[in-house]
Amino acid sequence: MATPDGLFVLEGRPTAQLIADQLREQIVQGTFRPGQQINESVMAGQLNTSRGPLREALQRLCQEGILVSHRNRGVFVLELETEDIQEIYAVRESVESAAANALLDGSPEQIKATCEVLRETIGEMAKQVAVSDWQAIARLDMQFHTSFVAGAGNSRLIRIYKTLAAESRMCIVNLEVSYPRVDVLVEEHQNLLDLLEAGDRKGLLKAIKRHMQKAVEDLTERQPDQVTA
Amino acid sequence: MATPDGLFVLEGRPTAQLIADQLREQIVQGTFRPGQQINESVMAGQLNTSRGPLREALQRLCQEGILVSHRNRGVFVLELETEDIQEIYAVRESVESAAANALLDGSPEQIKATCEVLRETIGEMAKQVAVSDWQAIARLDMQFHTSFVAGAGNSRLIRIYKTLAAESRMCIVNLEVSYPRVDVLVEEHQNLLDLLEAGDRKGLLKAIKRHMQKAVEDLTERQPDQVTA
DNA sequence: GGACTGTAGATTGTCAACAATTTGCGATGT
DNA sequence: ACATCGCAAATTGTTGACAATCTACAGTCC
Incomplete structure (x- = not known):
């Protein structure tokens, strides 16, 4: 402040x-x-x-x-099991959905300000994708979602989400999952941003759900005997 | 364990x-x-x-x-402002909704076991209502909701909810709000239990939303210059 | 008289030594 | 040879003392 x-x-x-x-x-x-x-x-x-x-x-x-x-x-x-990943992303979906609803119930200025921040993060992400800095991409991915939740302005929701974001980064890094296709990643976040800007509540909620389900699939489907991409 | x-x-x-x-x-x-x-x-x-x-x-x-x-x-x-109360109950609605969805997606045995626990808590609550032990009623109220969330079996969701339950009890006790009408309280929880048992997802989600909105109203509407009921 | 500065008290923040508990290894007995 | 008992090393849990910081009050100057 x-x-x-x-x-x-x-x-x-x-x-x-x-x-x-x-x-x-x-x-x-x-x-x-x-x-x-x-x-x-x-x-x-x-x-x-x-x-x-x-x-x-x-x-x-x-x-x-x-x-x-x-x-x-x-x-x-912490050692993350498949169970943990499912838990984390289930809670994330719930929290982000709540944030989306609160945000769309809020003032247009609030939405606009949030979109601005998200747009910047996506720009940064695109840059890091160009140089394939996975570590930075993971950080920006979480920064995007954290900013999204922060946009709702509920301090408790933010506090909760910070922990989830940290755990998510652990999932990604420790499982050595280099996001399946990075350009898709940027597109997906851009899609979320577009839906928020358009005020398409139903579409946004669906997109969040898909986003999370896809992440769980990416993180769990491949067997752990695979070391690097 | x-x-x-x-x-x-x-x-x-x-x-x-x-x-x-x-x-x-x-x-x-x-x-x-x-x-x-x-x-x-x-x-x-x-x-x-x-x-x-x-x-x-x-x-x-x-x-x-x-x-x-x-x-x-x-x-x-912590000093609880009106803002805090709104935050707490907004998050609670989100978490309980997520628990409800997960629970209804789970096995019938899981639902049955949860209902059993909830039924017992309601029974206890009715007893305390009879002797007007507000302190105990507040505790059982939170125990009901905590058990409900626990039924979903997501350890992270449970951890999150425990904090919210504690804060809710602080709201209730510190604001000296002796639940407006206690028999209504038992009825409302019984209603939630019935909807869960019936597998009525939409009705349950709506009921949770109403339950929370009503609580916020009860906790915020009366001015703080009123000391006791 | 009002405002500012300096000091005193109290409370938290930090540190290093001591005690309790657990784990692993080696000796002993069967 | 295997299992059990006992000992020793390492690590955490706890304690009391010391240092830094903040609030409040009193004295002084304008």
């Missing part, structure tokens, strides 16, 4: 939050492999902090669900 | 979790007033533990959203 003078209120909760954000980014990028243990002491040393704040960060990520904790044994990176 | 022998795996993370559960119960029951500060040292003393575990518990509740933290100033019980 910016003040009228363009200054920023920096009050909040930095340290543990900062560590958590950093770790989350590392995890969703695949720097930590699923099932890998995270040692408190060594990690604290690497980040040049103490075990206290790091512990808080880990606990936070545990609650988000991308880490799992076993008492007296440590925390481990 | 129970093992085949009926034994329980107690692995998990007790202490901080236990403290968090205890505090959450106190908060949603209204023992702590909205906006009230929670002092780490004194609270740790009261619970006969150290600041470390208690801090973890507080942080957990912050992430759940029923506490808010101001850096270097402490944590405070």
